[in-house]
Amino acid sequence: MADASPSLISLLGIERTFLLGDSKVHALRDVNLQITPGEYIAVMGPSGSGKSTLLNMIGLLDRPDAGTYLLENRDVTTLEPDELAKVRSERIGFIFQSFHLVPRLTAAANIELPLILSGMPAGERSKRVAQALKEYGLNERANHRPNELSGGQRQRVAIARATILRPAVLLADEPTGNLDRATGEEVVRLLEALNAQGMTLIVVTHDQALGARAKRQIRMEDGAVVSDVMNSTGTHP
Amino acid sequence: MLLKDSARFAFHAINAHRMRSFLTLLGIAVGIAAVILLTSIGEGVHQFVLSEFTQFGTNVIGIAPGKVKTGGQPPSGIPTTARLLTMEDAQSLKQLPQVTAASPMVWGNSEVEGNGRLRRSTIYGVDADFTHVFSAKVQIGSSLPREGEGSSRAFVVLGSKLRNELFGNKNPLGARVRIGGLHFRVIGVMAPKGQFLGIDLDDTAYIPAQRAMELYNREGLTKIHVIYAEGASSTTVAEAVRKRLTLRHGHEDFTITTQEDMLNTLSNILDVLTMAVGALGGISLLVGGVGIVTIMTISVAERTNEVGLLMALGARRSTVLGLFLSESVILAAVGGAFGLLLGAGLAQTLRFALPKLPVHTPWSFAVGAILMSAVIGLLAGVMPARSAARLDPIEALRAE
Numbered sequence: 131m132a133d134a135s136p137s138l139i140s141l142l143g144i145e146r147t148f149l150l151g152d153s154k155v156h157a158l159r160d161v162n163l164q165i166t167p168g169e170y171i172a173v174m175g176p177s178g179s180g181k182s183t184l185l186n187m188i189g190l191l192d193r194p195d196a197g198t199y200l201l202e203n204r205d206v207t208t209l210e211p212d213e214l215a216k217v218r219s220e221r222i223g224f225i226f227q228s229f230h231l232v233p234r235l236t237a238a239a240n241i242e243l244p245l246i247l248s249g250m251p252a253g254e255r256s257k258r259v260a261q262a263l264k265e266y267g268l269n270e271r272a273n274h275r276p277n278e279l280s281g282g283q284r285q286r287v288a289i290a291r292a293t294i295l296r297p298a299v300l301l302a303d304e305p306t307g308n309l310d311r312a313t314g315e316e317v318v319r320l321l322e323a324l325n326a327q328g329m330t331l332i333v334v335t336h337d338q339a340l341g342a343r344a345k346r347q348i349r350m351e352d353g354a355v356v357s358d359v360m361n362s363t364g365t366h367p
Numbered sequence: 368m369l370l371k372d373s374a375r376f377a378f379h380a381i382n383a384h385r386m387r388s389f390l391t392l393l394g395i396a397v398g399i400a401a402v403i404l405l406t407s408i409g410e411g412v413h414q415f416v417l418s419e420f421t422q423f424g425t426n427v428i429g430i431a432p433g434k435v436k437t438g439g440q441p442p443s444g445i446p447t448t449a450r451l452l453t454m455e456d457a458q459s460l461k462q463l464p465q466v467t468a469a470s471p472m473v474w475g476n477s478e479v480e481g482n483g484r485l486r487r488s489t490i491y492g493v494d495a496d497f498t499h500v501f502s503a504k505v506q507i508g509s510s511l512p513r514e515g516e517g518s519s520r521a522f523v524v525l526g527s528k529l530r531n532e533l534f535g536n537k538n539p540l541g542a543r544v545r546i547g548g549l550h551f552r553v554i555g556v557m558a559p560k561g562q563f564l565g566i567d568l569d570d571t572a573y574i575p576a577q578r579a580m581e582l583y584n585r586e587g588l589t590k591i592h593v594i595y596a597e598g599a600s601s602t603t604v605a606e607a608v609r610k611r612l613t614l615r616h617g618h619e620d621f622t623i624t625t626q627e628d629m630l631n632t633l634s635n636i637l638d639v640l641t642m643a644v645g646a647l648g649g650i651s652l653l654v655g656g657v658g659i660v661t662i663m664t665i666s667v668a669e670r671t672n673e674v675g676l677l678m679a680l681g682a683r684r685s686t687v688l689g690l691f692l693s694e695s696v697i698l699a700a701v702g703g704a705f706g707l708l709l710g711a712g713l714a715q716t717l718r719f720a721l722p723k724l725p726v727h728t729p730w731s732f733a734v735g736a737i738l739m740s741a742v743i744g745l746l747a748g749v750m751p752a753r754s755a756a757r758l759d760p761i762e763a764l765r766a767e
């Protein structure tokens with residue numbers, strides 16, 4: 131990673147504390163991170179170490195109590211809520227452990243959601259959705275509701291939904307946590323393929339083997355980044 | 368997010384819980400149906416009563432003797448000298464500008480005997496102008512003669528019912544009838560007129576007012592009716608009448624009521640009545656609205672996760688607000704449309720079942736009902752939708 135690389139994400143002295151009753155929980159302490167476009171990062175660490183909080187911060191679902199966050203060289207800590215929503219819609223893709231599919235909507239309708247929210251006209255939407263269904267091998271399942279899909283299929287729908295607007299960053303919080311090993315493997319390969327196409331990928335995981343596949347590994351403990359290493363044995367050169 | 372897509376998304380959410388959505392909109396439907404039905408009856412009664420009163424035309428001014436004042440003996444012990452309304456007063460009013468007719472009136476109830484048959488009927492003592500006042504037509508024979516041609520001669524014009532009862536199909540013209548203790552000659556028969564607030568207007572006999580005063584032992588008229596030209600101002604004419612009679616009597620010892628004033632007062636009373644019954648129906652509408660608040664609150668609680676997801680996918684808070692508001696508005700509007708059909712249907716059924724009960728559903732009520740239910744949906748949805756839009760996305764995503 132040369133210093134000349136343009137910065138995608140720049141976190142400077144990020145602090146985040148939560149109030150739990152009377153006690154303060156320091157979820158993020160003085161986090162400093164530089165992330166360039168196209169990186170593949172695994173965030174690891176024990177439960178409660180602040181991994182999800184970090185991901186939510188990067189995904190603009192949360193605001194830091196202190197510090198600066200530059201996304202594509204733009205200070206996003208001061209943006210209005212509607213501007214944040216627009217940035218989330220256009221630049222960020224979320225993937226969750228529990229998939230978060232809308233149960234009453236079909237696979238196709240779930241994938242279509244970000245397009246609808248962005249105000250895209252119906253004609254353009256159906257083209258994009260058809261394309262995504264094909265790419266993720268979900269053609270047969272297009273009109274099935276989430277409860278009629280397997281775990282792997284659900285996560286594929288969620289990935290298709292997260293990437294349909296071609297975000298710059300894909301944030302996956304334990305994406306394989308609810309899947310068996312083989313299915314999890316399949317999902318990770320899918321994410322890695324997206325990373326290979328240039329999408330920045332940040333994955334939170336408990337799985338050492340999975341984490342080892344990433345080019346860069348960040349370890350967190352008690353809200354602080356305790357190690358940040360480049361892995362020469364990453365799957366991607 | 369496009370409005371069309373918001374509506375579709377909201378509709379989907381409603382459709383996902385068909386039973387409870389149906390029950391919720393039923394609450395609104397019953398409320399709207401109640402409002403429609405009750406106001407339809409109110410409006411029907413309104414129109415019925417007004418048409419009863421306007422069948423005599425609207426350009427009528429009534430003058431009654433005496434001024435509405437404290438009754439009883441004056442404290443001074445000297446009796447007041449309220450003058451009676453006289454035939455001459457009526458004659459004098461006929462001369463006023465804009466006035467097209469002025470008819471004296473004395474009425475009572477008497478036995479009428481003719482053709483060997485006997486019947487109790489309403490007797491009106493009037494003059495030649497009475498056909499204007501009653502908006503009635505002479506069917507056969509002629510009306511009472513004008514003043515100067517012997518208006519107090521013992522002539523009678525029969526109402527159509529009285530004629531049928533006494534004479535059947537026989538020609539009554541020229542026949543002699545006895546009314547009370549006086550004898551009259553039939554010179555005409557009126558065309559059928561129907562009823563006024565349940566009073567048969569055809570079971571009547573019209574005789575000269577002078578004769579009626581004799582018959583009922585009265586010294587003055589019960590009333591004078593003044594008809595003025597179409598388009599003339601009722602207040603102007605009423606003022607002229609007041610001046611003329613005050614001049615004749617020395618002071619104002621009579622009461623003037625214009626038909627227009629009376630109709631306005633009546634119309635206002637009936638409007639209040641319609642609104643009152645509408646408000647009664649509104650109570651059930653309120654209950655329906657509370658039903659929407661309840662179901663939307665439950666819906667937001669159940670879909671907390673979904674709200675978090677939508678925000679993560681880039682939904683603005685206003686978009687989330689709009690989605691839940693659309694949902695309650697659609698629920699209420701569909702309920703309103705349903706209630707409109709129900710209410711109008713019930714009103715129609717009522718019209719068939721009880722033809723006597725006047726029922727009328729104006730279009731404005733239908734449009735108003737739909738608008739009202741949409742507004743109720745909006746109001747009922749505001750609180751739950753705001754709580755959805757204010758959710759913290761992270762908390763919402765973690766909710767289970």
Ligand SMILES: Nc1ncnc2c1ncn2[C@@H]1O[C@H](COP(=O)(O)OP(=O)(O)O)[C@@H](O)[C@H]1O
Binds near residue numbers: 182
């Ligand atoms: N909304 C919240 N309110 C209070 N405490 C929170 C909240 N979110 C996270 N925390 C606390 O912050 C710490 C970090 O949480 P999290 O980022 O979820 O950890 P991880 O994802 O690494 O398991 C934990 O101690 C957690 O209890």
Ligand SMILES: [Mg+2]
Binds near residue numbers: 181182183303
């Ligand atoms: Mg976590």
